[in-house]
Amino acid sequence: MRVLLGVSGGIAAYKAAELVRRLRDAGAEVRVVLTENAARFVTALTFQALSGHPVRTSLWDESAEAAMGHIELARWADEVLIAPASADLIARLAHGHAGDLLTTLCLATAAPVSLAPAMNQQMWAHAATQANLGTLRERGVRVLGPASGSQACGEFGSGRLLEANELVAELVAARGPRELAGMRFLVSAGPTYEDIDPVRFVGNRSSGRMGFAIAEAAAHAGAAVTLVAGPVALATPAGVERVDVRSAREMRAAVLARTASNDVFIAAAAVGDFRPQAALPQKFKKGGAALELALVENPDILAEVAALPARPFVVGFAAETENVEAHARDKLERKRLDLIAANQVGAGLGFERGDNALLLLWPGGREELPRADKRELARQLLARIAHLRAARSGTHA
Incomplete structure (x- = not known):
């Protein structure tokens, strides 16, 4: 060389x-x-x-x-x-x-x-x-x-x-040989926004950096990658097909339409759990009275994909403010995921940062990934996914 x-x-x-x-x-x-x-x-x-x-x-x-x-x-x-x-x-x-x-x-x-x-x-x-x-x-x-x-x-x-x-x-x-060559990855990333009226919305602080880093790393490793992205200000990684969405329901439709054609689904998006029951048709004007919003639950995209009869390898994320491992383990088992990546958020942790730390949990195993740049964490996460899939199929990673 x-x-x-x-x-x-x-x-x-x-x-x-x-x-x-x-x-x-x-x-x-x-x-x-x-x-x-x-x-x-x-x-x-x-x-x-x-x-x-x-x-x-x-x-x-x-x-x-x-x-x-x-x-x-x-x-x-x-x-x-x-x-x-x-x-x-x-x-x-x-x-x-x-x-x-x-x-x-x-x-x-x-x-x-x-x-x-x-x-x-x-x-x-x-x-x-x-x-x-x-x-x-x-x-x-x-x-x-x-x-x-x-x-x-x-x-x-x-x-x-x-x-x-x-x-x-x-x-x-x-x-050298690229570890994920021939595989197809579907990755969701970023927040979802739910409209209150034409100018206001309910959202969250997800920057999308982790999901974009995963998509980029998977593409570098040879995978064909589709990235379903919420509203973020990030450039599309080279070689990645991007689908832009705004709401949880739009993200659900985009993901379910593509699930059957992919080998791995990584749900890195911070999908909003709730949305206003009905968006106001015009901008709400202040009048001294409190505004009460009736919220309804959004669809659980991760659980839907994991429940499919012919599903891909399913990876979830758990952003927690306390009892990180216990909550993540519960989510892993309750939704029957293949792997979950958990991290603590709040007070300068997790969201809106270029680095992070992850706890990986899967049935019968765990691995701690210490704080590092999100691109490095993405590579380590993909290596674990490749290893678990290879073990399941009886081949060597």
């Missing part, structure tokens, strides 16, 4: 030196391109010594560009990995800029491109960064991480560069 490693500016650039060593340990030939800002943090000499190849830093290297060196490098690479990928570099790639050697290479190569973001947690969460990443994912760029934890700026949150061994494992896995 020939890996072109791009290093952009940021304090995490020092970790790229270890990444070169780990890539070479995995049998890869590595060539390194530093951006001008990266060279302020780390030196070309370090990477030349570790990679065994000269390091490129500029489009204006006359000795290299006399032979169109940037095109030669772009053709040479089997994989392009940018680690760390700064917010600035991500923005420039999303808009197709080619103002330096690294962005030019990314436009000129036919090799798969992977980004390992590293930045302050507020920069990572900013709508502009997320929109740029959504654009790149739609073009087939893989986004690896980031991890969550303490940062050089003294803050804590998502934005840490994945460790070198994790990045190498991601590249190796992407080039």
